[in-house]
Amino acid sequence: MNQLVSETLRGRTVLKDEDVWELSGVLQDRYRSEKNVVEVDADRLVFVGDLHGEYECLLSVQRLLDDYNGHLFVFLGDYGERGPLQVETFNLVAAMAVGYPERVLMLRGNHETASVATRYGLYSQVVKSYGHSTFRHYTSAFSVLPMALRTKHGVFACHGGVPEGALSVAEIDACSRYGEELDSSVLYQIAWNDPREGDFRFRPNQRGGSSRIFGEKAFREFKEGVGFELMVRAHEVFPAGVKPFFSGQLQSIFSASSGGQVAPKVLRVGPNLDIEPINLA
Template sequence: MLDLDKILEDVKACRIIPEQDVLEMCLLGQELLISEGNVQSVAVPVVVCGDIHGQLHDLITLFRIGGEPPLKRYLFLGDFVDRGFNSLETFLLLLVYKLKYPDKIYLIRGNHESRQITSVYGFYDECLRKYSNANVWRYCCELFDYISLGAYIMGGLGGRDGVFCVHGGLSPGLETLDEIRKIDRKQEVPHDGSMCDLLWSDPEKDVDGWALSPRGAGYLFGEGETSKFLHRNGLSLVARAHQLVMEGYKELFDGGLVTVWSAPNYCYRCGNVAAVLALDESLTREYTTFESAQGKNDNNDRDGYDPTTITNNNNNNVGFQRGNVFLTTRQKPATEYFL
């Protein structure tokens, strides 16, 4: 029998969790997540959080500021892993809370919850360094396939005021939430198609309609497409993450879309603040910003290991092209990609 309280304590202290315990937690997580739809229904009040990217101590700060589960309900918009020094502990902390309080912690899949991306951007290397094998990485990646693609938040007052939450953005192949609910999500993130778009797309104020994304996956979409999606689905807001915002959050399209970023001083070098979005019963928005847990993150840089530098396990450098994420080009520092 797993002692989740003990595991929670060990994770916060960055102690290595036995491989068998990680396996059991991931299997329990699969059983729990498979019961949740592609678009989860999340009650209010709720705190919506953006990318964390392995910055464990900043996640702990987030909970300290907002209140630890089960005192508050949280919705995380994906990208729990990669880049930061403690991707494994970050994901395990969220997983333990999910297992302990399933109606207080909700998870949405990000583009980094993927075998291909984590094999390049740090999570694979971290697991290999900590366990001397890739088993824990595989257990987590198998669990990633079960994580929902989005969430729907309806205010207690009802009416046409729902909030759709997603990691990346919209897709030209998806007009309604019901169409998202029909996707077979239990798979590796595809290189293209509607599921890929939800995890990779970005809003762009200068785009009229749809445009190809410079990321090499997903699309850029403008205010018109956002407004149509909101009206068609009875929504007032699309809440998403996926893009660094120096101020922690940014509203676009006359308040119809917001980007929330929850990793302060991203990659331990960007100097940004982080934010979370609290929604009450009437879906009133309240943003809270916070700064990095200075010093604590730096102490985890062991043996010169720097997870914010892109690596490639096939000894090739990494580039991007639509439909094929990994092609050869010169290696860049992590902050030039902002994936």
């Protein structure tokens, strides 16, 4: 394993500009050629929701790697913004993704774009510690992160949820994610959309942009088209840290405390699609 990666995994948080460039480079090498929807055989997984710069929560997740040996850990995006240690949080997840490529998968959330990261905090934390050009190494890393995961045993996972305009993995894979922004409307919505109960397809979303609210009708059509039984997503704060939708066919997970609003959790999914929320103590 690369020395910088192993030191970051062991808790080194102070990285020089050149270190960030190197870490970004190895992360890009790891993910550039992956499809938008990564397909895996794993049937035991641990899903990690938004971290938003809460490095302590990430350290709790890192400790679970040993307890849940044999599980694939899937990070659903939103590493920066809001919390105190955004740069450190992104760096450690990146080190986990390249240090344990068979055990850790890093997906792209709506905060992994240049515009959102500039407006909401990561940019200011990066330029406080590094030169402006180093921010570009972060946005280059964002641009390669895959958008979603599908497992053979029937899980589909992404940051936001069901997009309007795609009903198959092939249609999602046909879009391009390689940019600082999510220019594809389908990929943008996979990172931004939110579920709500009700037998409708799509409604406007107060988050703005071209984000949508998806209802059970859209969920059902997407589930049949893509071919899965359980969707796991993140993106929204719920006090319990986990919230089911559509009779439990969709689970929303959040892994940061958000200033004490949330009891942060990760979600274990087993071989029979059995689920177990795990507290991040």
